[in-house]
Amino acid sequence: MSDLLTVENLTVEFKNGSNSNKVVKDLSFHINQGETVGIVGESGCGKSVTSLAIMSLVPSPAGKVSSGKIIFKDENLLEKKQKALRKIRGKEIAMIFQDPMSTLDPAFKVGFQIDEVLKLHTNLSKKQIKNKTIELLKSVGIPSPEQRYNQYPYELSGGMRQRVVIAMALACNPELLIADEPTTALDVTVQAQILDLMNDLKVQFNTSIMMITHDIGVVAETCNRVIVMYAGQIVEEANIRDLFDHAAHPYTQGLLKSVPKINSSNKILHSIPGNVPTPEEMPNGCRFYPRCPIASEKCRNQEPPLEKMKENHKVRCWHIENVLKKE
Amino acid sequence: MSTNAIKKPKNFSSSFFAHFKNFSRRKQGIVGLLIITTILLIAIFAPLIAPYDPVDDVNYSNLNGAPSKAHLFGTDEYGRDIFSRVIYGAKVSIQISFITILLSASIGVVMGLISGFFGGFIDVLIMRLVDGLMSFPPLLFAIALMAAFGSSIKNIILALAIVYTPMFARLIRGCVLSIKEKEYIDSIKVMGGSNIRILFKHILPNCVSPLLIQMTTYFAYAILAEASLSFLGLGVPQPEPSWGNILYDGRQYMIDSPWITIFPGIAIGITVLGLNLLGDGLRDYLDPNLD
Numbered sequence: 234m235s236d237l238l239t240v241e242n243l244t245v246e247f248k249n250g251s252n253s254n255k256v257v258k259d260l261s262f263h264i265n266q267g268e269t270v271g272i273v274g275e276s277g278c279g280k281s282v283t284s285l286a287i288m289s290l291v292p293s294p295a296g297k298v299s300s301g302k303i304i305f306k307d308e309n310l311l312e313k314k315q316k317a318l319r320k321i322r323g324k325e326i327a328m329i330f331q332d333p334m335s336t337l338d339p340a341f342k343v344g345f346q347i348d349e350v351l352k353l354h355t356n357l358s359k360k361q362i363k364n365k366t367i368e369l370l371k372s373v374g375i376p377s378p379e380q381r382y383n384q385y386p387y388e389l390s391g392g393m394r395q396r397v398v399i400a401m402a403l404a405c406n407p408e409l410l411i412a413d414e415p416t417t418a419l420d421v422t423v424q425a426q427i428l429d430l431m432n433d434l435k436v437q438f439n440t441s442i443m444m445i446t447h448d449i450g451v452v453a454e455t456c457n458r459v460i461v462m463y464a465g466q467i468v469e470e471a472n473i474r475d476l477f478d479h480a481a482h483p484y485t486q487g488l489l490k491s492v493p494k495i496n497s498s499n500k501i502l503h504s505i506p507g508n509v510p511t512p513e514e515m516p517n518g519c520r521f522y523p524r525c526p527i528a529s530e531k532c533r534n535q536e537p538p539l540e541k542m543k544e545n546h547k548v549r550c551w552h553i554e555n556v557l558k559k560e
Numbered sequence: 561m562s563t564n565a566i567k568k569p570k571n572f573s574s575s576f577f578a579h580f581k582n583f584s585r586r587k588q589g590i591v592g593l594l595i596i597t598t599i600l601l602i603a604i605f606a607p608l609i610a611p612y613d614p615v616d617d618v619n620y621s622n623l624n625g626a627p628s629k630a631h632l633f634g635t636d637e638y639g640r641d642i643f644s645r646v647i648y649g650a651k652v653s654i655q656i657s658f659i660t661i662l663l664s665a666s667i668g669v670v671m672g673l674i675s676g677f678f679g680g681f682i683d684v685l686i687m688r689l690v691d692g693l694m695s696f697p698p699l700l701f702a703i704a705l706m707a708a709f710g711s712s713i714k715n716i717i718l719a720l721a722i723v724y725t726p727m728f729a730r731l732i733r734g735c736v737l738s739i740k741e742k743e744y745i746d747s748i749k750v751m752g753g754s755n756i757r758i759l760f761k762h763i764l765p766n767c768v769s770p771l772l773i774q775m776t777t778y779f780a781y782a783i784l785a786e787a788s789l790s791f792l793g794l795g796v797p798q799p800e801p802s803w804g805n806i807l808y809d810g811r812q813y814m815i816d817s818p819w820i821t822i823f824p825g826i827a828i829g830i831t832v833l834g835l836n837l838l839g840d841g842l843r844d845y846l847d848p849n850l851d
Contacts, residue, residue, distance in 0.1 A: 288750055323752035330750075335743040340765040349761075350751045401751065 239263040243301035254512030257465045269442040271456035279465040280445045324354040327402035331414040333394035337386035344382030350404040369400040392423035411443045464520040471546040481548040589841015595834030603650040610644035614801045624817040634819035645801040652802040657782035660720040668728025676736030690726040706794040735767040769846035776839035780832040
């Protein structure tokens with residue numbers, strides 16, 4: 234397996250009056266061909282901004298990618314012209330957004346909207362495009378696709394719409410699919426269906442998936458590897474097994490503890506005290522320091538590096554040894 | 561067998577007929593539509609309906625004649641048939657207002673789209689121009705423009721279009737600003753759609769409902785404005801009949817021969833009422849959130 238996408242030292246800044254805040258700081262990771270990588274973290278930790286940066290769609294002029302490289306198939310996307318990027322977007326990298334209720338244009342039939350993607354990126358004839366669209370609708374499990382083709386988004390349920398969105402994203406067999414919380418807005422049962430669908434399609438099309446979510450359950454269900462983000466930084470990166478069995482960073486442990494367990498007698502759910510610091514009041518040392526149960530003086534003043542603990546397992550913490558000992 | 565037993569639901573959602581049926585449930589809209597269709601038909605077929613020529617059929621033996629069998633609405637100071645003049649007047653008035661609205665809407669839409677979508681300097685430029693134009697009272701502004709241009713049908717259209725364009729620009733800008741933040745616009749960007757495509761194929765179609773509503777409303781304003789200009793002697797040049805013109809002719813005889821002014825007045829009233837009813841009906845139909 235080779236790297237499909239490599240992000241190196243990505244920093245994204247947002248201007249706020251005269252200040253500029255680093256919302257994503259020195260982010261480096263990679264995604265292999267055919268792999269599903271989960272990016273997990275609380276709201277406001279920079280997950281979505283990272284995905285927008287990969288798409289070169291960071292809202293400007295407020296936001297700006299100030300340094301770093303995003304290498305997709307040996308080419309740095311950040312150096313590309315808009316026109317060249319448009320050819321990549323939708324064709325080689327596709328994206329699924331969180332809320333299927335609002336990601337489809339209410340003024341057009343769903344068939345037309347999938348057609349549009351094909352029209353943008355292929356030279357198929359009108360008839361071929363329609364056939365392909367119907368085939369896509371079928372492949373994402375939409376019953377009677379010929380009929381759905383002529384329906385407007387408001388006539389479909391949330392789950393159906395998310396399927397349409399997935400069909401749209403997969404129209405050109407993209408090599409990388411960025412899924413920004415694809416199941417957050419859906420019912421639990423529908424969630425499971427959509428995740429199954431994505432897993433099936435991944436195998437079928439050999440697509441790499443970057444799964445952005447704050448739901449650890451979704452990660453367990455779909456991912457090979459997990460990146461845990463906190464306040465714009467990676468705090469832990471590990472294989473799915475390692476993460477669930479040997480989580481090293483106190484933040485990851487907190488996240489795992491917050492998942493309700495079916496056989497636990499505890500009535501009160503574990504929670505990590507405090508909130509993600511806003512970009513204005515980012516602590517100097519470790520960014521997790523104010524909320525960390527094992528924080529020390531060193532954590533307050535010095536920022537820990539992202540250190541390799543073992544093969545495929547990196548952690549950003551001064552107290553890895555202590556944490557492991559505690560287990 | 562089993563597949564045949566399930567009746568295929570008829571797909572009404574996209575047919576024009578279904579939309580019409582839905583619209584016709586709102587009574588005021590359908591009344592407005594009927595009025596406007598009738599008036600449009602009268603305007604289009606004016607030469608077939610009018611019994612006399614509105615300009616040349618002068619009859620000095622029947623000046624300011626009261627309504628009679630021969631002249632349903634009476635005659636004016638030159639003995640011309642008012643019924644014919646009102647019918648031809650419909651043609652002139654509606655033509656002027658229609659072209660005015662089309663012109664100002666198309667220019668205003670382009671201005672609003674550019675301004676709202678690209679923002680920044682170009683937005684400031686266009687919006688300050690719009691503010692400037694809108695700071696004049698509309699009718700007064702039209703009068704000033706007409707005084708500068710001289711009165712002809714072409715100039716009325718031009719003057720009124722200048723007055724109404726900023727209103728459309730502002731409406732569309734607001735609409736673009738709200739729609740461009742919607743997620744589906746992001747999702748088209750992510751699919752590789754260009755700015756032009758997003759602007760004209762996705763933002764514009766989503767602005768159509770408010771645009772249609774505003775166009776009907778301003779159609780009514782344009783008819784009133786044309787009538788006002790003509791009434792002030794700045795509009796359609798004599799002897800061409802327009803509703804405002806006929807009013808202007810009749811204003812000296814209002815006590816003795818009120819029919820000269822009453823009938824074109826009623827025509828204006830009905831048309832404006834019809835347009836407003838249609839506009840309200842459209843608004844209720846297209847924008848159910850507005851209640």
